[in-house]
Amino acid sequence: MTHVKAQNITKRYETVAAVNRVNLEAEDGKFVTLLGPSGCGKSTTLKIIAGLIYPDEGEIYFGDRNVTELPPDKRNIGFVFQRIALFPHMNVEKNIAFGLKMRCRTKEEIARKIKEVLYVVHMEGFEKRMPSQLSGGQAQRIEIARVLATDPDILLFDEPLSNIDAKLRDELKYEIRRIQRETGKTMIYVTHDQAEAFAISDKIYVMNNGSVEQIGTPVELYVNPITPFVASFIGSNNFLKGRILTLDASTNVARVTSDDIEIVAPYTNGLHMNDQVLVCIRPEDISVIEEGEKSKYRNVIQGRIDDSVFAGLLTRLNVAVKGIVFKIDVHGSDRFSYLNVKGKEILLGFNKCSLIAGATEIPA
Amino acid sequence: MGSNVRGVNKVEQTQIPSFFWRYTLKFGRRIKTLAMLSPALLLEVGLFFIPLLMLIIISFTEKASFFFTPVYTWINYLDIFNFYGFDFQNTLTLVSAAAFVDLIFGYPFAYVMIRKIRRFADLFRSIMLIPLFGELYIAYGLWFVFLPGGPLSFIFDFLNIPISKALYSAPSAILGLAIYTFPFVVYNVGISLQEIEPSFEEAARCLGAGPLRTFFRITLPLSFPGMLSGWLMSFGWNLGAYAIPQIMGGVVTGQRIISVKVYSTGLVTMNFGLSAALGVVLVVISMIIFYISLKVTKGVLV
Amino acid sequence: MNRKTSMLVTTSACYLYLIVCCAILLLPFMVTLVRSVSVAQPGGSVVFSLSSYNEIVGSFWPKINLSLSISLLTVAIDTSIGIPAAYALVRHDFRGKKALFSFLNGVWYVPGVCYAMALVLAYYFVYKFFLGFWGYVAAYSCGFLFLMLLTCMVAFRHFDPRYEEAARCLGAGRLRSFIRVTLPLIGPGVTAGILLTFVLSFNEFITALLLAGPTRLMTAPLRVYSDIRMYGVRETVAAEATVLQLISLIVVVLYLKFVGTRYLRGVILI
Numbered sequence: 001m002t003h004v005k006a007q008n009i010t011k012r013y014e015t016v017a018a019v020n021r022v023n024l025e026a027e028d029g030k031f032v033t034l035l036g037p038s039g040c041g042k043s044t045t046l047k048i049i050a051g052l053i054y055p056d057e058g059e060i061y062f063g064d065r066n067v068t069e070l071p072p073d074k075r076n077i078g079f080v081f082q083r084i085a086l087f088p089h090m091n092v093e094k095n096i097a098f099g100l101k102m103r104c105r106t107k108e109e110i111a112r113k114i115k116e117v118l119y120v121v122h123m124e125g126f127e128k129r130m131p132s133q134l135s136g137g138q139a140q141r142i143e144i145a146r147v148l149a150t151d152p153d154i155l156l157f158d159e160p161l162s163n164i165d166a167k168l169r170d171e172l173k174y175e176i177r178r179i180q181r182e183t184g185k186t187m188i189y190v191t192h193d194q195a196e197a198f199a200i201s202d203k204i205y206v207m208n209n210g211s212v213e214q215i216g217t218p219v220e221l222y223v224n225p226i227t228p229f230v231a232s233f234i235g236s237n238n239f240l241k242g243r244i245l246t247l248d249a250s251t252n253v254a255r256v257t258s259d260d261i262e263i264v265a266p267y268t269n270g271l272h273m274n275d276q277v278l279v280c281i282r283p284e285d286i287s288v289i290e291e292g293e294k295s296k297y298r299n300v301i302q303g304r305i306d307d308s309v310f311a312g313l314l315t316r317l318n319v320a321v322k323g324i325v326f327k328i329d330v331h332g333s334d335r336f337s338y339l340n341v342k343g344k345e346i347l348l349g350f351n352k353c354s355l356i357a358g359a360t361e362i363p364a
Numbered sequence: 365m366g367s368n369v370r371g372v373n374k375v376e377q378t379q380i381p382s383f384f385w386r387y388t389l390k391f392g393r394r395i396k397t398l399a400m401l402s403p404a405l406l407l408e409v410g411l412f413f414i415p416l417l418m419l420i421i422i423s424f425t426e427k428a429s430f431f432f433t434p435v436y437t438w439i440n441y442l443d444i445f446n447f448y449g450f451d452f453q454n455t456l457t458l459v460s461a462a463a464f465v466d467l468i469f470g471y472p473f474a475y476v477m478i479r480k481i482r483r484f485a486d487l488f489r490s491i492m493l494i495p496l497f498g499e500l501y502i503a504y505g506l507w508f509v510f511l512p513g514g515p516l517s518f519i520f521d522f523l524n525i526p527i528s529k530a531l532y533s534a535p536s537a538i539l540g541l542a543i544y545t546f547p548f549v550v551y552n553v554g555i556s557l558q559e560i561e562p563s564f565e566e567a568a569r570c571l572g573a574g575p576l577r578t579f580f581r582i583t584l585p586l587s588f589p590g591m592l593s594g595w596l597m598s599f600g601w602n603l604g605a606y607a608i609p610q611i612m613g614g615v616v617t618g619q620r621i622i623s624v625k626v627y628s629t630g631l632v633t634m635n636f637g638l639s640a641a642l643g644v645v646l647v648v649i650s651m652i653i654f655y656i657s658l659k660v661t662k663g664v665l666v
Numbered sequence: 667m668n669r670k671t672s673m674l675v676t677t678s679a680c681y682l683y684l685i686v687c688c689a690i691l692l693l694p695f696m697v698t699l700v701r702s703v704s705v706a707q708p709g710g711s712v713v714f715s716l717s718s719y720n721e722i723v724g725s726f727w728p729k730i731n732l733s734l735s736i737s738l739l740t741v742a743i744d745t746s747i748g749i750p751a752a753y754a755l756v757r758h759d760f761r762g763k764k765a766l767f768s769f770l771n772g773v774w775y776v777p778g779v780c781y782a783m784a785l786v787l788a789y790y791f792v793y794k795f796f797l798g799f800w801g802y803v804a805a806y807s808c809g810f811l812f813l814m815l816l817t818c819m820v821a822f823r824h825f826d827p828r829y830e831e832a833a834r835c836l837g838a839g840r841l842r843s844f845i846r847v848t849l850p851l852i853g854p855g856v857t858a859g860i861l862l863t864f865v866l867s868f869n870e871f872i873t874a875l876l877l878a879g880p881t882r883l884m885t886a887p888l889r890v891y892s893d894i895r896m897y898g899v900r901e902t903v904a905a906e907a908t909v910l911q912l913i914s915l916i917v918v919v920l921y922l923k924f925v926g927t928r929y930l931r932g933v934i935l936i
Contacts, residue, residue, distance in 0.1 A: 419783065
């Protein structure tokens with residue numbers, strides 16, 4: 001139905017660029033998420049796409065229509081807000097009917113549409129309730145129903161679940177994905193919750209300080225972060241600053257030296273000898289090994305356990321290796337063996353890690 | 365040992381039984397509350413409650429008889445009913461008209477202050493304080509403006525309105541009253557506008573409503589309590605206006621205002637009974653108005 | 667950039683509307699000011715001159731003094747009565763609190779003339795000795811207490827009791843924690859009340875109008891009122907009015923410069 005393109009969007013407040021030359025593309029029917037910490041500009045970008053904020057530079061296209069100059073009421077969009085925006089002086093029925101009334105639909109059509117959308121969000125029977133009588137989750141569903149009623153070209157959701165209880169959040173995010181799949185509308189979704197974004201998105205734009213740091217599917221972002229920010233924002237990581245010693249183009253393997261530690265890492269193109277790199281190793285990729293297993297791993301280091309924390313699903317070990325503290329996650333039944341092991345000397349082995357070029361500082 | 369924590373030491377030393385200590389604590393707090401409130405209470409009872417009581421009592425006496433031997437009678441209220449109907453009607457009309465004028469001009473003012481502007485907001489807010497200085501100055505200044513030969517008289521020449529008609533008439537009194545209570549309306553409307561989440565208006569825009577439709581269907585209904593309480597507050601406050609109607613209204617309209625009548629029947633004609641009765645009626649009307657406005661705003665302070 | 671220009675036009679229109687409204691609000695003052703400095707010459711022309719101010723200095727200055735002292739005393743009394751009362755109303759809970767609150771603010775609901783008339787009658791019949799200077803002070807104290815109450819209550823509402831509790835836990839007694847922690851934190855809110863009480867009591871003239879007879883004392887605004895009725899358009903009268911307004915203006919401007927509008931919001935400003 002609609003392919004959304006935002007080109008070179010820039011918005012400045014005083015001297016600060018809240019959104020800085022952002023390019024975004026959401027293909028027809030896809031679920032695209034803007035992910036990032038508070039203040040990174042994701043909500044501002046979404047509001048610019050909606051027309052609630054006018055950009056200083058840039059253009060927005062819905063399909064091949066340039067909508068940059070259009071106000072929000074002329075763009076045919078469905079915007080769901082972070083804080084509940086159901087009109088408090090109208091009941092559920094009137095709220096849903098509002099958009100349809102603006103489009104001058106007949107009474108029968110409106111009644112039919114209300115039934116339809118309430119069915120989609122599983123809220124039949126709530127027509128006469130007032131917004132103040134609804135719980136957080138119910139209100140959010142009605143809000144989704146309200147925007148669906150007008151049959152918009154695209155859906156724009158601005159952190160809709162951040163004011164909902166954690167347990168409900170889990171259910172609702174899958175509801176949102178189901179509705180998007182069923183209606184087949186292009187969705188641009190904003191959140192700061194990485195797990196939420198991973199669970200429901202087709203494509204994720206990771207944003208920080210007004211710019212897009214990386215674009216990719218959840219797997220791509222997790223396995224191959226290309227900036228230090230993405231590496232630290234997505235999941236957990238151990239970071240080492242290093243310099244490339246050797247490069248082997250045939251096997252795509254690099255030797256990196258970091259302080260006293262030498263690491264063998266897989267790499268893709270773009271690196272040269274003596275380049276400064278950031279080595280990122282995920283805690284779950286490091287295993288605690290026995291002497292005999294050394295040959296199975298390209299990298300083996302020795303360390304001493306400083307601390308161990310039992311977190312239910314896993315046990316996290318803080319291991320000191322030559323002055324640097326490594327975070328290791330132990331899963332499975334082994335995790336129970338590391339509950340009182342302070343000071344124990346252990347061997348660590350890992351194969352998978354990623355390299356980020358041009359990074360000189362370890363991210364916070 | 366910490367001797368700063370005096371209370372604990374006292375208990376240890378004197379061995380007060382625990383139930384008595386608990387009782388004293390609760391009672392002591394009540395005493396403290398009473399002590400803090402009593403000066404205010406005393407002042408109010410002495411200089412507010414008792415004077416009003418006197419007013420009510422004297423309203424039932426005949427003329428200045430209270431000064432000598434009180435003669436109690438209903439005649440004052442009968443007189444009001446028979447002869448002062450026009451004055452009440454006049455007063456109430458002027459005051460409600462002023463309240464409407466305030467609403468018409470004050471609502472956009474409040475809306476713009478809250479929604480639209482970013483700079484100089486403090487400056488505009490500060491200018492809001494000026495009408496509070498006193499109605500006397502508003503009356504005097506406006507009087508100058510409307511006088512023949514005054515700075516703005518050319519406007520009247522331009523519009524072909526004879527100045528004498530413009531000056532001492534209802535519209536100029538209404539203008540003066542409107543200026544006097546403008547801040548109150550702006551304040552009340554502003555408060556209720558502030559409580560409307562901007563996301564309501566944004567949601568309406570995204571659903572397809574243009575700016576005008578959004579305003580009339582969403583903003584206006586939601587700000588109605590503020591409009592109502594603002595109108596009521598302007599009405600109630602203007603009931604006590606004295607200089608503005610008198611100076612601006614001229615002899616015909618201005619003298620037939622209740623507040624002016626209270627003064628003139630009292631200290632000019634020496635008919636204290638009637639003056640007090642007029643005062644009582646005015647107080648009752650005013651209290652009803654303010655009571656309703658408090659109900660509307662659901663006074664949140666206490 | 668069609669939308670950008672339309673937004674610019676809207677914003678300019680908004681500012682314009684605000685400016686026009688404010689100009690109308692300031693109009694009385696500006697006109698009085700201009701009138702006070704335009705003296706008619708024998709030839710018929712009008713020149714800028716401060717002579718009217720010179721003329722009134724002698725007779726008006728003592729009146730200003732009187733009004734100032736009445737207002738300052740009123741402020742002092744209202745502050746010492748109002749702060750504890752406001753504290754009790756906000757922090758303590760007891761039966762009938764709402765009723766008591768309405769009662770203490772009763773003066774707000776009573777039109778000025780009625781209250782003044784009631785006061786005069788009470789002075790004459792009940793408090794036969796309460797006349798003169800202190801009659802004014804007492805009347806104003808009661809009449810403007812509600813201003814102090816409301817502003818102090820707003821100030822206390824915003825003041826987190828945790829600060830006081832922290833001071834108590836650190837060893838400060840009730841009085842010391844009040845003076846060193848509570849007072850500085852509510853200070854700006856209280857000064858808002860002081861400002862309003864001062865400005866309104868300084869410019870008050872209706873009660874003065876009725877009290878002038880028995881007390882034979884004329885406050886400055888009352889003097890202006892009677893001069894208006896006697897002399898009307900003369901520049902001396904305008905000068906008197908301007909002086910009074912200027913005093914109030916200076917006080918307000920000083921307050922706003924040092925404290926800002928923050929503590930007046932919630933009481934009288936949005």
